[in-house]
Amino acid sequence: MSGATQDxxxxxxxxxxxxxxxxxxxFMIFYLxxxxxxxxxxxxxxxxxxxxxxxxxxxxxxxxPWRAAWSYAQIGVQPTGLKPYFINSIFMVVPAVLISTSLxxxxxxxxxKWSFRGSDLVFGLLLLACFIPFQIVLIPMARILGILGxxxxxxxxxxxxxxxxxxxxxxxxxxxxxxxPTELVRAAQIDGAGFFQIFWRILAPSSAPIAVVTIIWQFTxxxxxxxxxxxFADFDSIPMTVALNNLVNSxxxxxxxxxxxxxxILAALPTxxxxxxxxRYFVRGLMAGAVKG
Amino acid sequence: MIDRFQNWxxxxxxxxxxxxVLIFVYGFILYTGYLSMTDSKMLPSYNWVGFANYEKxxxxxxxxxxxxxxxxxxxxxxxxxxxxxxxxxxLLDQKIRAEGFIRPIYLYxxxxxxxxxxxxxxxxxxxxxxLENTMHQWGWAxxxxxxxxxxxxxxxxxxxxxxxxxxGFVMAMFLAGLRGVDNEIIKAAQIDGATGFRIYRxxxxxxxxxxxxxxxxVLAHLAIKAYDLVVALTGGGPGRATELPATFMYSYTFTRNxxxxxASSAIIMLIMIFSIIVPYVYSELRAGGKR
Numbered sequence: 001m002s003g004a005t006q007d008x009x010x011x012x013x014x015x016x017x018x019x020x021x022x023x024x025x026x027f028m029i030f031y032l033x034x035x036x037x038x039x040x041x042x043x044x045x046x047x048x049x050x051x052x053x054x055x056x057x058x059x060x061x062x063x064x065p066w067r068a069a070w071s072y073a074q075i076g077v078q079p080t081g082l083k084p085y086f087i088n089s090i091f092m093v094v095p096a097v098l099i100s101t102s103l104x105x106x107x108x109x110x111x112x113k114w115s116f117r118g119s120d121l122v123f124g125l126l127l128l129a130c131f132i133p134f135q136i137v138l139i140p141m142a143r144i145l146g147i148l149g150x151x152x153x154x155x156x157x158x159x160x161x162x163x164x165x166x167x168x169x170x171x172x173x174x175x176x177x178x179x180x181p182t183e184l185v186r187a188a189q190i191d192g193a194g195f196f197q198i199f200w201r202i203l204a205p206s207s208a209p210i211a212v213v214t215i216i217w218q219f220t221x222x223x224x225x226x227x228x229x230x231x232f233a234d235f236d237s238i239p240m241t242v243a244l245n246n247l248v249n250s251x252x253x254x255x256x257x258x259x260x261x262x263x264x265i266l267a268a269l270p271t272x273x274x275x276x277x278x279x280r281y282f283v284r285g286l287m288a289g290a291v292k293g
Numbered sequence: 294m295i296d297r298f299q300n301w302x303x304x305x306x307x308x309x310x311x312x313x314v315l316i317f318v319y320g321f322i323l324y325t326g327y328l329s330m331t332d333s334k335m336l337p338s339y340n341w342v343g344f345a346n347y348e349k350x351x352x353x354x355x356x357x358x359x360x361x362x363x364x365x366x367x368x369x370x371x372x373x374x375x376x377x378x379x380x381x382x383x384l385l386d387q388k389i390r391a392e393g394f395i396r397p398i399y400l401y402x403x404x405x406x407x408x409x410x411x412x413x414x415x416x417x418x419x420x421x422x423x424l425e426n427t428m429h430q431w432g433w434a435x436x437x438x439x440x441x442x443x444x445x446x447x448x449x450x451x452x453x454x455x456x457x458x459x460x461g462f463v464m465a466m467f468l469a470g471l472r473g474v475d476n477e478i479i480k481a482a483q484i485d486g487a488t489g490f491r492i493y494r495x496x497x498x499x500x501x502x503x504x505x506x507x508x509x510x511v512l513a514h515l516a517i518k519a520y521d522l523v524v525a526l527t528g529g530g531p532g533r534a535t536e537l538p539a540t541f542m543y544s545y546t547f548t549r550n551x552x553x554x555x556a557s558s559a560i561i562m563l564i565m566i567f568s569i570i571v572p573y574v575y576s577e578l579r580a581g582g583k584r
Contacts, residue, residue: 017387020384020387020389021389023380023384024381024384024385024389024395027377027381027399028395028398028399030457031398031399031401031402031457031461032398033417034410034413034414034417034457035401035413037413037416037417038413049422050422052426052427052429052430053427053430053431054417054422054423054424054426054427055427103309103310106306106307107306107307107310109306110303110304110306110307111307114302114303116303116304119307122307122310122311124574124578125311125314125315125318125319126310126311126314127574127578128567128570128571128574129314129318129319131514131566131567131570131574132318132322132563132566133517133518133539133559133562133563133566134518135520135538135539135542135543135558135559135562136321136322136325136559136560136562136563137317137318137321137322137325138542138543138546138559139324139325139328139337139546139552139555139556139559140320140321140324140325141317141321143337144317163313163314163317163318164317164318166310166313166314167314170310194299194302195299195302195303195306196302220404223406224405224406224407224408226406226407226408226520226521226524226525227520227521227543230524231543231547241406241408241409241521244406244408244409244412245408245412245524245525248412248415248525249528257416257422260412260416261412261413261416263412264408264409264412264413265409267406267408267409268404268405268406268409271404271405271406272401272404272405274404275397275401275404276397276401279397279400282404283400283465287465287466287469
């Protein structure tokens with residue numbers, strides 16, 4: 001989304017401009033309101049929330065809900081807070097993202113610079129795999145993870161996320177490398193450089209932009225996944241999203257809304273930070289996933 | 294010798310991904326398809342029953358609810374997200390000074406997990422504590438908004454939360470499309486005396502057809518897959534009023550021990566998605582080849 005502002009702007013009076021800005025601001029409120037409500041109410045004591053006004057700033061500021069959400073709120077049967085699940089998610093996300101991105105890079109390299117008879121078919125199969133509803137793989141996957149001894153483990157989830165991320169990572173790198181001059185690869189080949197040498201010396205150094213896009217895309221998807229987590233995880237591998245859902249839905253007795261909000265923000269924080277720090281790349285990934293370039 | 298090795302190396306590099314996807318995607322699809330034709334209950338069984346599960350599926354009230362809900366949800370979600378996305382993109386394209394500040398605000402919900410979105414909206418829409426209660430506090434005693442607790446309206450709250458999450462992304466797609474429109478065409482129209490919204494209605498919006506198509510494909514496939522949001526927002530309730538195919542599949546397979554029926558519902562979901570995605574991917578790849 002780099003293009004300069006175009007000349008197709010409506011030539012309108014001051015009144016038109018006011019209407020435009022009003023609509024834009026109303027929608028800003030619409031998008032920001034839930035975040036604002038969660039944030040302010042996570043800093044209020046529970047009585048204040050029950051008492052009423054959800055839009056008001058806290059009268060008695062407190063960070064107790066955050067401490068509870070992080071380290072001692074009841075999740076399922078354990079009063080552990082979200083911390084262990086946050087760590088589970090990290091241990092799941094980091095390897096899954098790195099492995100699927102590396103494989104995607106190599107796949108993209110082969111598909112564009114070393115294509116062979118049948119490589120288009122392989123790409124077609126990988127591409128179509130991006131869109132399957134994951135419900136279709138839940139039953140056999142549960143069985144295979146059991147057979148492999150990975151049921152309920154973080155390694156099992158890493159495997160699952162790596163496999164179902166391959167389609168997109170390959171797609172991203174393939175589209176990027178397709179625009180990379182093949183003559184450079186051929187020239188290096190004539191000079192006697194091998195398959196991996198060419199990848200490392202020539203393609204890898206200029207792959208930073210697409211690597212960032214791919215890593216952000218994979219990170220967001222794996223971190224935010226719920227279905228695989230709820231289907232295949234056990235106590236010591238449950239990811240953050242599933243733990244958050246347990247926190248919100250399982251608390252017996254009093255519903256501690258402020259703790260729920262603090263927990264929800266904690267679960268959203270990693271992807272939000274990534275988005276704030278590198279929003280440009282995030283958008284590029286979304287678009288690449290939607291419109292094959 | 295070395296040359297032959299170099300020849301095989303690319304295939305060997307691609308092979309692991311190929312076999313993983315072949316087994317874990319296409320093999321699994323076949324396996325689930327097979328299970329959908331057996332009398333599997335809690336565990337897979339290999340007793341062939343033909344299409345009995347599918348016949349049973351379409352007689353189930355829950356499944357019909359799920360399909361009806363998907364139709365309501367899908368149409369409104371796609372329609373409203375596209376409308377808001379297009380509107381915001383056009384407004385943002387009017388040389389807005391603070392565009393760089395506004396755009397990320399529209400888009401950030403896309404970075405959130407549906408579980409987070411569901412948690413936020415569940416509470417916001419809860420009449421006892423959220424919007425309705427706040428309006429009462431502010432003195433608007435007759436304000437009434439309890440859709441999330443109402444069987445007939447709960448599905449629309451799922452639409453609200455889903456639109457909140459995705460409409461900014463649709464805006465980004467349309468904005469990219471608008472920025473790609475050739476200036477000359479607009480200048481020519483202006484010379485011909487066309488102005489303002491007429492140019493948009495008659496010239497620019499019709500040129501956005503590929504973006505509409507992409508947005509439709511992305512949103513439709515998200516709608517069919519929608520699972521987390523319903524779980525977090527309504528838990529499928531009240532009753533089973535917000536059941537969607539994805540939640541149906543999960544509960545029939547893993548909690549009601551009707552694996553055969555669950556598998557057949559998964560196959561129907563796959564058919565729905567592929568009937569949208571396959572033609573799209575095919576035409577995109579062909580267009581890509583021609584370019």
